[in-house]
Amino acid sequence: MICPLLGPAAPDSLDDGACVPAPGEHLVLTTDSYVVSPPFFPGGDIGRLAACGTINDLAMQAAEPTYLTLGVILEEGFPLRDLARALQSLAGVLAETGMRVAAGDTKVVERGKGGGLFLNTTGLGVRRYAADGRVSSAQPGDAVLLSGTIGDHGMAVMTRREGLRMEPQILSDVAPLWGMIRELLEARLPIHALRDPTRGGLTSALCEIAAASKTGIRVRERAIPVRPPVRAACSLLGLDPLNVANEGKALIVLPAAAAERALAILRANPLGREAAIIGSVEKCPAGTALLETAIGGERQLTVPLGEELPRIC
Amino acid sequence: MIERRMADLGAIQRKLARRLRFMEVCGTHTMSAFRSGLRALLPPEVELLSGPGCPVCVTDDDYVDAAIALAQQPGVRVATFGDMLRVPGREGSLEQARAAGADVRVVYSPLDALEDAQRAPSRRVVFLGVGFETTAPAVAWTLRAAEEDGVANYSVLCAHKTMPRAMSALLAGGETRIDGFLCPGHVTAVIGAAAYDGIVRQHGIPCVVAGFEAADMAEGLEMLARQILEGRAEVEIQYRRAVERTPNARATAILAEVFEECDAVWRGLGVIPGSGLRPRARFAAHDAARVFPDLPRPTPRAPTGCRCGDILRGVMTPPECPLFGGRCTPERPVGACMVSSEGACAAWHRYAPPPCRRTP
Incomplete structure (x- = not known):
């Protein structure tokens, strides 16, 4: 509007x-x-x-x-x-x-x-490096990397508000990512797209990249790291960790050939220890993000509609 | 585990050498099958249809109109589960009525509505009683509490429905051709698995009560196929950790105390005799249909082209509807199946992967 x-x-x-x-x-x-x-x-x-x-x-x-x-x-x-x-x-x-x-x-x-x-x-x-990180630059043949666990920030705020005590306690992941991203840029990795999965979570970030770049993004549920207390709190509140906000995570999209090098750099940084390659960019279905589910099925990822989200950021 | 069940299911289907069509009648099954990706794993000749299992989707347009008319009356507040808010009636939805000044409040339990009425005795609070045997006991409890405690300003606009008769009516209609029912776990935890004995006897098709995890549903589907292969038609329980053959005594007792059977209008299925619940005469003071006698009468409406009825009867799948994804989307729904998060059209629209040849 x-x-x-x-x-x-x-x-x-x-x-x-x-x-x-x-x-x-x-x-x-x-x-x-x-x-x-x-x-x-x-x-x-x-x-x-x-x-x-x-x-x-x-x-x-x-x-x-x-x-x-x-x-x-x-x-x-x-x-x-x-x-x-x-x-x-x-x-x-x-x-x-x-x-x-x-x-x-x-x-x-x-x-x-x-x-x-x-x-x-x-x-x-x-901007001092060749890459620009624009979400429209993802290309078929790219790998999708996630710098760590998802859902920590949103669930830290929500469990505090709902008075839920989780053991161990869920801490927000809020952290500045520039240091880690600079390491990737200095290694001259051919980064195509960068996105931090904040409000709307990983789902929204993947949908935005797929829509802007007119590619099909496929990620594997089993490859996406989620801490057990976050998973437990989500299931208690009826939320999908994929839709929960993060404040210290990045999605990095770059050619598959460079993925392992990028992963090594991420994992060497304290903020990226649990980084993982979670999926790939394909031609089709253009503009769509798909999830290979834990049981090996497949479904589309879509941004949750009209959900009344409390103030989390 | 699931892969093996799907492989077994495929093997049985090939032995039978015909297409197998099973129907679930539970919104939670609809969602789980999509969300878990189970649908994508079904053998090609095995179909899982979504029947009339989403309570919002089977609620008739006239009920929505009545709810809106109530909310527009001065001094009346309508309390409802959130799913009903966006269902279009003849002149807009409850959500639109609220934006125009009607008093509509979303609650998470009928108890919230009862407490609301107790806090403000000058306001008449009407709870929208929509749902199957799973939600009806809690509503019954509020009606009894309102009667005993004299909460004169609390009432329920009742559209509760019961499942087994609707399943029978589907089969009796003749249009719906299915090979078995995957019966709802939660509803059956209340009514007991024996409630489906009549369907099995009368129509000779198997019924399996299944839980809601993908593994539960996969096992339930395999059990259905195995019955067909072995020439059996019985009621079996996959969801043994929650369901027995006998009903839950406490839930059925309060249902029987507060409600009596009535004919009910199901969207797409029409009137099914004895498939509804209405408050007994003793609770008339809390039955909104009796408390507010001037509610709008059912009226014929201009056709919208919506095929919700065909989808609920399993004679059409959501993408076959000419409105699906075009004129009817979750953002701008025409039919109830697209509004409710548990509706077949909404689930299909949200989760089904668009057609695409996988790149090697």
């Missing part, structure tokens, strides 16, 4: 970030707002999420994160020490990634008019 109202957009602006032409440089711009409830959850908080979400959107455009703008919307009465805690975790991630805050803004809204703490971050990145 919103896009048509805004007039002509920059090229690629429906990817996670847009490359803005600037003399001599390829700049990538992205923005995101964070409204997660609760703001502190096992494994992370809204500050860490706001930094990682934007860094990862830039990383998925093969762009090195440089500067960040930060918008803070605070509901009257939100404890300032909680605000400080959230901003400290944001700053920690920026320091780790070498990104700096370039501009900021803070607004306070009346009590009852906001959900405690909302953040908005806009990130500026520079």
Whole structure:
């Protein structure tokens, strides 16, 4: 609904970030707002999420994160020490990634008019490598790699909210992915497409790649890593781990011949220890993602419709 | 394990040298067969049809119109399971009525609706009682509680249905040609497997009560085929961990106490005598059909081209409907089978892989 109202957009602006032409440089711009409830959850908080979400959107455009703008919307009465805690975790991630805050803004809204703490971050990145990670660039003959387990973030937030105690506790995977992606780019791997499976989970990310590149993507359910407590919590709440959000995982699509090298690089990184080759890109059925199920059958992956998702990012 | 069952099923079919058509009559079976990928593993000459097993899909248009009319009355709140929200009636759906100001609330249990009524005595709360023998006991319980505790503002608009008579009616209609029923695990846990004895006797086709895992369904299908191969027609239970031949005493007791049999209208199947449940006279004060006498009368409506009825009877598969995927999609459904997440059309649309020659 919103896009048509805004007039002509920059090229690629429906990817996670847009490359803005600037003399001599390829700049990538992205923005995101964070409204997660609760703001502190096992494994992370809204500050860490706001930094990682934007860094990862830039990383998925093969762009090195440089500067960040930060918008803070605070509901009257939100404890300032909680605000400080959230901003400290944001700053920690920026320091780790070498990104700096370039501009900021803070607004306070009346009590009852906001959900405690909302953040908005806009990130500026520079594309220094040959790859661009655009989802439309996946090609038949490519392999699909996933950098680790799925469902951790969404289930960490949801189990906290539902008061479910899982043993072991489920921690959000929220993490900045630029370091790991840079290692792949520096190894000059011929990366075609990059996507972080955030809201809508792995299902949405695979469907988007298939639709944008007009290819058929086949993944194997057995190859997709899911932690046992995540699987258990999903089955308790009637959710499919494939549709649950992640905040520290990447899908990497590149020619099958380069897949093993990419896998070795991913697994050598602490964020990619459980990386796996989960499937392949084929010609047909164009625009569709298919799942080879655990019992060896096959079904189409489709983005869940009109499901009322609580605020998880 | 599943592969071996499918191989055995294929071998039996080849021995019989004819196409085998089995029907499940349970929304959870429909979904499980697609989600697990079981359908893709069926031998080519074995067909699994989805019958009238999704409670939303078999609910008649007139019921939706009545529910909307209730929700539009001042001081009345309609409480419903979420699946009913988007089912199109003659003039839109409950969801559209809600957007236009009608009071419609999604609940996860009839108990939520009863509690809602207790909290606000000035508001009349009507729960939409839709579903088979699995959901009816909880609704019966709220009716009894409302009667005993004098919750005068709680009522149920009842469209509960019972399964075995619908299965018989399908076969008696003559159009539906099937070789066996894969009977619903949850419904049978309530009514007991002996409820299908009449079908087996009268129509001579096998019935197997199956669980909901892919492995359960695969075993159930193989048991059906084996009965045909051995010239038997019996009621067998695959889902032994939950189902017995005898009914669940507590559930059937409350059903019998609160409800009596009535004729019911099934979308696509028409009126099936004795296949519905309505509150007994003792609970008339909580029966919305009696409490609100001015509900809209059933009216003939302009044909939409929707073939839900043929799909529910198993005489057509969803992609054979001219509207499927074109005028009728989960985003803009024409028929109920596309609305409910357990509907055959919705499941087909969502999960069936599009045709494609596999690249080597």
